[in-house]
Amino acid sequence: MARPAQGRLLFAARDLFPAVGGASLSMVPLLRALARAGYDVTSVNALRPGGQPHTVDGEPFFASVVRDFAAEAAKLMDWTRPDLVITQGWGSTEVLECAFARNLRTCLFVVDLIGYAPQACFEGCSIDYAANLSALKRADMVVANSVYMKRRLRELSGIRAEVVFPIIEEQDYLAASVPSASPRMFITLASGLAHKGVDLFLEQAPRLGRPCLICGPLEPGRETRLAACNTVRHVGYASDMRPIYAHTACLVVASLFEETFGRVIVEANVNGIPVAALDRGACRETLGRGGVLFTVPDELPGAVREALGVPSKICQDNARRFASAPQIEKALAHVADLLHRPQPTGIFP
Structure with a gap:
């Protein structure tokens, strides 16, 4: 008999596959580890320019790359009612707002401060810092990628983040x-x-x-x-x-x-x-x-x-100091802890 899943997890963000940037390179091995730990993991991310929608082969979780990742994530939230919605980076506020509207648990991995405070070389970007900080403060769990980031998020929003260093698989x-x-x-x-x-x-x-x-x-x-x-x-x-x-x-x-x-x-x-x-x-x-x-x-x-x-x-x-195995174990522990918290209450629309 197949082992029942530990829980249904949905990862949704603009970027994941192909894993190019540091945030994606860190998240892919974490999603693999979650799948191998018994979670039912699904991911959805946006196409790069010129690409075609597709599913990703060779992963221990179901991954799809689509034209409108936020709309697809909203559909998956309605169809599967995941136990936890995970997001990071560009598009994370939109994903969080979709999850909040459905009273779903949320975990936000904060991978940089571009969306939360003015940064050199990004002065011309149209970024709604207030909206992003508001969503960050409502997430059930926020994970920072360094002690420095944890301190800065505390200064910017008052929240207390957990720290998991980026997962860098040494081999x-x-x-x-x-x-x-x-x-x-x-x-x-x-x-x-x-x-x-x-x-x-x-x-x-x-x-x-x-x-x-x-x-x-x-x-x-x-x-x-x-x-x-x-x-x-x-x-x-x-x-x-x-x-x-x-x-x-x-x-x-x-x-x-x-x-x-x-x-x-x-x-x-x-x-x-x-x-x-x-x-x-x-x-x-x-x-x-x-x-x-x-x-x-x-x-x-x-x-x-x-x-x-x-x-x-x-x-x-x-x-x-940043060995990947302890960071994966720490992240798995945080997910398990979050899933054992009381389910958010509210009226499903």
């Missing part, structure tokens, strides 16, 4: 050993977007004394500047970062907005790679002894030189 980022004939040599920036500090990096790259790489999308309008910098290569999006880490001597994190965790710090440290990080948001918390902080752009070259002297073992020890 997905641990590069193979590099032959001595092909040593790690590059200074690498993991994203070419403005809010991730690409302009700072391009400005300082000639002073770094090593060849440089920029991964991920490149901010529009930076092509000419990149072409003029003969020490920098743009390698674009890499679905597998292990080959990049295999040849990276030092990773640079230069986020201009409030970085609320900085998962690439841990990815690099897993490989024994030190990090030079701009001292913004949670970078100090995540970096620990796994690299060097800098506070203004002109300090980056010195920070890189100093970081290159940090032993690999210290970097790897820092990464172990």
Whole structure:
């Protein structure tokens, strides 16, 4: 006889599959763990431009990618009456409001502060901070991705969040050993977007004394500047970062907005790679002894030189603070605790 499900869980957000951003890369292994723990898990997220609606194969839960994820999530809430609705990131307020209207339990994973407080490089975005904070305060459980984030959410809304660090499955980022004939040599920036500090990096790259790489999308309008910098290569999006880490001597994190965790710090440290990080948001918390902080752009070259002297073992020890297994167990415990709370009361419309 099949084991009855522990409970019905619905994850709904704009982004999940394909898992590209840090929030999606963290949520997918958590949903897998919930399914393997006996929960009946369904996910729904939005299509990327040019895509076609589809279901996702090879997962231990049912996942669909649709044109209107919020409308689909509302239908699933009506049809299945999930025991818990989980959401995060862009679109989370809309999902929460749908769940509130149906008196469903809710769990919000807060993955950044872009929707809750003004941030550098997002000044032109139309964001309803008040609506987002209002929904956040009504969620049954809020999960922050760092102690820094927990403190900031307390300051912004008065709520007390739980902390679960992003789930970074080490085997997905641990590069193979590099032959001595092909040593790690590059200074690498993991994203070419403005809010991730690409302009700072391009400005300082000639002073770094090593060849440089920029991964991920490149901010529009930076092509000419990149072409003029003969020490920098743009390698674009890499679905597998292990080959990049295999040849990276030092990773640079230069986020201009409030970085609320900085998962690439841990990815690099897993490989024994030190990090030079701009001292913004949670970078100090995540970096620990796994690299060097800098506070203004002109300090980056010195920070890189100093970081290159940090032993690999210290970097790897820092990464172990964020080991994936304990974070998964913590998240599973929070879900179980929430499901054992009294069911929300109210009149179903």
